[in-house]
Amino acid sequence: MDTSSLQLVPWAEDDFWLLLRQNEPVMTEHLGGPETEAKLQERHQRYLALSAREPAAGRVFRIVAGSGSVGTIAFWERVWKDEEVYETGWGILPEFQGRGLAAQAARAVIVHASVHGARRHLHAFPSLGHAASNAVCRKAGFVLLGESEFEYPPGQWHTCNDWRAVLA
Structure with missing residues (x-):
């Protein structure tokens, strides 16, 4: 697979299949487990709505490498420790993991948010315990600020690492 041609393609109506694939237990282990199909439909509608808003609000992307889709990445607005920031998250399908695609996509999202966004930090x-995602942050150029308590999904608190990228 040629990873030099990685592209971020805006989320579209036909991308629901990716949510189904990313809902597998191996993909949701660090996210609270699989969701119902109704929840996935709600998520799909939120992704479509976010990507239809002005670019500074955030975006959801399908990650394309070579000739196929390999996962998703997004960034969205939130308030964190009294600062208006962006948050990002990604998911690479199991058969494409370990190839540096998530870090490459994260670097591309940093650039996109820098160009189109209105906030200073991502x-x-x-x-x-999610060694792979922490490695993605490090490889993508985020700086580790330390541990924080974080609620996700709603009602479930866990200790996470707080990584931050400064947007140009």
């Missing part, structure tokens, strides 16, 4: 909050 944060990622991987759980302490």
Whole structure:
């Protein structure tokens, strides 16, 4: 697979299949487990709505490498420790993991948010035990600020690492 041609393609109506694939237990282990199909439909509608808003509000992207889709990445607005920031998250399908695609996509999101965004910082909050996502943050150029308590999904608190990238 040629990873030099990685592209971020805005989320579209036909991308629901990616949510189904990312809902597998191996993909949701650090996110509270699989969701119902109804929840996935709600998520799909939120992704479509976010990507239809002005670019500074955030975006959801399908990650394309070579000739196929390999996962998703997004950034969205939030308030963190009294600061208006962006948060990011990603998911690479199991058969494409370990190839540097998530770090490459994270660097591309940093550039996109820098160009189109209106906030100074982009944060990622991987759980302490998620070595791969913490490595993605490091490889993408985020700076580790330390551990924080984080609520995700709603009602479930866990300790995570707070990684931050400064947007140009």
